[in-house]
Amino acid sequence: MLNNEMQGILHGSQEAGWVLEPEAKRLLSLAGIQVPRFSWATTLREATDSAANIQYPLVAKIVSPKIIHKSDAGGVTVGIKDKTRLVDTFNRYSTFEGFAGILIEEMVTGLELIVGAKIDYQFGPVVLLGIGGTGVEIYQDTVIRMAPITATDVRSMVNGLKGKRLLTGYRGSDPVDSEQLTRLMIRFSRLLMDLEDQIESIDLNPVKCTGDQCIVADARIMLKPKTS
């Protein structure tokens, strides 16, 4: 069930047509899905203060209702080591169209997966799992299931990926924690069922998975266009 805060986030995002990343992450964390420690700063002072809290090195991203594809717009900076770099980044982002602050968050590493959702015309809510990152549409290594899904579905989704060995441990790397991944997928599927009437699609990309956690490093929730 969506609580009041979740409802509020969705309501407030209607005009933009999508949920800004910091709010999307807040929504996900309310649904029990793990996100990096983050802060949404609208002034330079807020930015430097929260950076000190989260600790360098960190990631900064533009927050703007006008910029959906942040990387393409040059609105993602990783590996910010100190305050000077942060100030530079803040000043640069503040000139972007629709600037509504910057998102500052801890750096997370891990195998990059995509976890997605879409409201399909014929089949309703469906979830997607695949090899993620910026090359997601090039590799097209994804598996789709009708939601809601079970733990058995998650297992068979992983088995259906060409790149499944990346998840099960390849060339000495730790296998992805399958319990964490399953928990994420099932909570995501449950959230999707609650959001069914309000959204069009969701990208959690990348979700960074390691041997002990799965963290949603970026989230984009596209709302259903208002019917005129």
Place this chain on the structure above:
Amino acid sequence: MDFTPLFKPKTIAVIGVSLSNDRHPANVIYNKIHLRYPVKVYPVNPRGGRLQRDTVYTGIAEIPTRIDLAVIAARAEFVPDIMESCIQNDVGSATVISGGFSEIGREDLQNRLVAIARKANFPFIGPNCLGIYAPARFDTFFLPGERLVRPDPGRVAIISQSGGVLVDQMVKFAGQGVGLSLAVSIGNKALIRELDLLTYLATDPGTSVITFYVEGFEKNEGRTFVQAAAEVPKPIIVLKAGKTAEGSRAVSSHTASLAGDYRVFSEVLAQHGIAEARNEFEMVSFCESLSCYQKPVEGKVGIITVSGGHGALATDVCSAYGLTIPRLSEDNQQHIRQQLSPSVQPIASLSNPVDLTGSATDDDFVAAAGGLSSAPEIDCVIILLLPYSPGISSDLGARLSYVYHREGKPLVAYVPHQEKYRMLIEGFELNNVPVSSSIDGAVLMVEALRRCRPC
């Protein structure tokens, strides 16, 4: 809604016969039912008169018996009134052959039909369809009987949005010896849709396999369909048309772009254990295989051949579909070898594929099939038969079918389809072992059993 009068009518009225045009669709339908089928049929035209030597009734009300099925082939604008009069006269069901409804923008006329039928709980197929083909009972296809290729009565039902595809599938079924229980062209599917027929066929004792040709579902209709299908114990096959993505519609998320309409369709079907046939060729092989076997397999294939080349070709095709050819354990190989005839024993290669060599006899095939079928590492067997091999007799099909009945692991065979080998082929088919005319087809028969397994 009771579909019995629709699919098992004893009395049929054909509404809209022409008194002057013998080739009018209604006349074709009337004639074929009248001449060839064990049902009573009545022609109807408001002008009355005589058609050949039969009385033409001026309306449903004039017919002296209760009608189970009205076949309506009159102009679209007359159809709502005709349906009303059918309902008033206690007709059991209708098939609306006529076009001129939503397919040309006349949703209003179609909606009127649906409203009339819903109110009276009156089942009808169509409009804009060929209707129903029930082998040896009746059909409403406006195609002259002598031009139709008629598959034998059998266990496969086929439901199609396209009449043309349906008739063409029937030609292929006949060619491959796939028997038909019921074929329905649902046209605009205004009232009775895929889900209704799935529900009906799920409990139809004459049907073991349910197949659909689908162009698309309405909003969320696919969801209801797959959920219902997952509960049906019979194998379900779907052939989908319109697989290519529609243009370059701008999408703002990766998921929306990756999860295109067809990919969702295909993967959700697989999730629910519905076998998607990707083309017509798969469709026919799947039907043939699933009409013999209804239990899914994982796809751990044992191959028996008398030619190394055939074994290698079949292995390649299996691998391309992701079917595995597990190596047979030494114990199981030993067990098979002991039962082979003296001339084959020292030269056969048994690791899988099992190559019995050109010296193989029926007994060797039976021993190898028994050995593979009882091995836990194998869950189905492909037999590649070269009928010109001297040791093979036409009893082989029957004998191998006993192996299936004993061990319960599906067997499929490849035999070149030549008239000369007909008796050998029938030895398999009449004993419920599917036979393909190609190696690829035999592998597809196994793939069909795997694709029915929910993933």
